[in-house]
Amino acid sequence: MSTDEVIVAGDGQMGLVMAAAAIEAGAPRVRVWGPFEASVEALRKTRESPRLPGWRIPDAVEFEHDPGIFAEGRVLVNAIPTQFIRPVWDRIRPHVVSDSLVVSTAKGLEIGSGLRPSLILNELLGDTRVCVLSGPTIATELSRRLPALMVAASPSSTAAATTHRTFGTPWLRIYESEDLVGVELSGALKNVIALAAGICDGLELGINAKSALLARGLAEMARFGTAAGADSRTFFGIAGVGDLATTCFSKEGRNRACGEAIARGASLQTYLDEQQCVVEGVPTVESVLARARDLDLEMPITTAVEGIFFKGVAPHEAIQGLMTRPSAAEGLGGL
Numbered sequence: 209m210s211t212d213e214v215i216v217a218g219d220g221q222m223g224l225v226m227a228a229a230a231i232e233a234g235a236p237r238v239r240v241w242g243p244f245e246a247s248v249e250a251l252r253k254t255r256e257s258p259r260l261p262g263w264r265i266p267d268a269v270e271f272e273h274d275p276g277i278f279a280e281g282r283v284l285v286n287a288i289p290t291q292f293i294r295p296v297w298d299r300i301r302p303h304v305v306s307d308s309l310v311v312s313t314a315k316g317l318e319i320g321s322g323l324r325p326s327l328i329l330n331e332l333l334g335d336t337r338v339c340v341l342s343g344p345t346i347a348t349e350l351s352r353r354l355p356a357l358m359v360a361a362s363p364s365s366t367a368a369a370t371t372h373r374t375f376g377t378p379w380l381r382i383y384e385s386e387d388l389v390g391v392e393l394s395g396a397l398k399n400v401i402a403l404a405a406g407i408c409d410g411l412e413l414g415i416n417a418k419s420a421l422l423a424r425g426l427a428e429m430a431r432f433g434t435a436a437g438a439d440s441r442t443f444f445g446i447a448g449v450g451d452l453a454t455t456c457f458s459k460e461g462r463n464r465a466c467g468e469a470i471a472r473g474a475s476l477q478t479y480l481d482e483q484q485c486v487v488e489g490v491p492t493v494e495s496v497l498a499r500a501r502d503l504d505l506e507m508p509i510t511t512a513v514e515g516i517f518f519k520g521v522a523p524h525e526a527i528q529g530l531m532t533r534p535s536a537a538e539g540l541g542g543l
Contacts (some may be wrong), residue, residue: 212309212374212379213237215278217300218287219271220345221259222313226285226350227269232377239270239277243296248273248436261405263351280304283374284309286329289486290396293328301332310338311360311371313500315395318486319493324392325372339367340388341375342395343446344454346461357493359447360384378433379476383446390442393433394515399463399489400496401425403513405456407523411532422456432496463489470516471523493517510535 216223219242230238240499242248250272250294251257255264278284278300288296293314304310310333314325323331326338335521352354360371368384376382385391404425408418408500429452430443442448453459466487469479480487493514500507515521 212282212370213280214239214283214285214374215281216240216285216287218242218285218289219247219257219280219498220287220289221257221351223285223287224251224257224265224269224285224344225345225347225350226313226341226375228266229375229377229380230283230359231266231268233373233375235283235374237523238268239271239272239281241272241275241300243273243276244533245273248376253457260348260351263348268312274301275300278308279497282285283309283370286310286312286314286325288314290314290325290488291486291491292320292417293325294332297329302349304333304336306334306444307334308336308366309370310336311341311374311528312338313341315342315392315399317396317499319491319495322495322499324389324396326388326392336387337367338362339364339371339393340392341382342370342391342451346454346458353377355379355381357381357383357446357450359391359445361386361388361447363388371436385442385447387438387439387442390433390438390440391447393436393438394429394448394451396488396492397429397432397496398425398448398455400493400510400513401429402454402461402463403467403487403489403493404509406461406464406469406491407471407513407516407527408467409464410468410471411523411527413527421509422452425446426452428507428509432503432505432507434498435505436499462487464488467513476517490517494518504531 214235216227218241227240248271312325313385329338330388339362360368360416362368372382434440512526516526
């Protein structure tokens with residue numbers, strides 16, 4: 209049972225379901241902070257979110273707009289999308305107490321810097337401990353208390369154990385890991401592969417092609433991750449292949465749905481403007497490729513996605529380019 213007060217930064221899908229999990233895990237007080245006062249007030253009054261239709265937010269979850277509340281929490285949750293972490297936490301950081309634990313559920317890499325969410329938080333918050341909580345978690349399923357697994361990753365076993373205790377419930381099983389880099393990169397890289405999976409769906413290429421894409425996409429993820437200092441085994445666990453499968457096959461996967469829409473002829477900017485939620489895989493593509501160049505890595509699937517999304521390459525042409533690459537031995541090193 210948790211004994212720590214929890215404050216969640218972010219009133220989107222993930223922030224709300226993590227607040228509900230903390231309540232069920234026994235946290236004595238849980239508050240959700242949102243950056244927009246009108247949104248916070250609507251959630252407080254209706255106890256419903258348009259992003260989670262049909263779900264009533266537990267009465268014990270409180271809503272606030274004053275960032276001063278972060279001085280009172282000992283477990284703080286970052287449920288802010290990666291591209292907005294820096295400006296939002298810049299507002300919050302004057303109120304963060306140094307012995308707090310920040311648990312981040314964000315997935316992606318920051319545009320420009322290429323930083324993972326935990327590194328952005330480290331830059332802003334100094335010595336404050338950060339734990340990453342990630343895995344195959346469709347928020348609508350979490351809201352229905354359907355069984356799910358996540359990984360709490362931190363170099364500090366105490367931080368991982370605290371995260372486990374704070375959010376673990378009979379329907380949300382949490383494993384612990386020291387491989388923060390691998391868990392966080394898994395969450396970023398799988399979104400890029402999900403864009404490609406959606407393209408397969410949009411082109412109606414079939415299950416054979418999609419399964420092959422996932423297998424080679426996983427190899428691409430693991431190759432990138434190990435070069436960046438992660439444990440390759442992480443990519444074959446819950447945060448890696450588990451999250452990849454969920455994202456690529458779920459009809460609710462935002463990145464998969466985006467890839468499908470683009471393959472069917474949608475305008476990227478128009479599609480993104482119409483979404484209520486952030487499609488993290490799109491800005492992650494170019495950040496991954498910039499880092500891959502630094503690491504002297506080939507990323508054929510990610511490069512194909514970049515061509516389709518940003519360079520005007522026709523989806524069928526990109527697929528043909530992948531299929532006609534020179535043969536190589538299968539494995540993490542095979543391209």
